[in-house]
Amino acid sequence: MTCKEAERLIPVFIENQLNYRELEKFLDHIKNCPACMEEMSVQFLVAEGMKRLEDGGSLELEGELKNLLTDSKRALSKHRLFWRIGLGLEFGAVIIMLVMLVVYLI
């Protein structure tokens, strides 16, 4: 992912609307790109700060940003795990069908 692509995804990430494919690439990029990480932090602080001012909530945004990052990473690894289990189940079903087919043919 290029910085331009990452920048485009920042607002979507802040709204928590990235799909897993994009989220994976995005997190990967900001992990290795301090410029985009910085840009994301700034946009997050601005967006959340505005919301807080409107509804009078707390302004502990550093922690919130960390939460957003942690939650995103957690959601992504959960997604990967389910994906693997799903693949395993499918693979198992194919094996069972093959075995049944062989038994049937014999």
Ligand SMILES: [Zn+2]
């Ligand atoms: Zn970048």
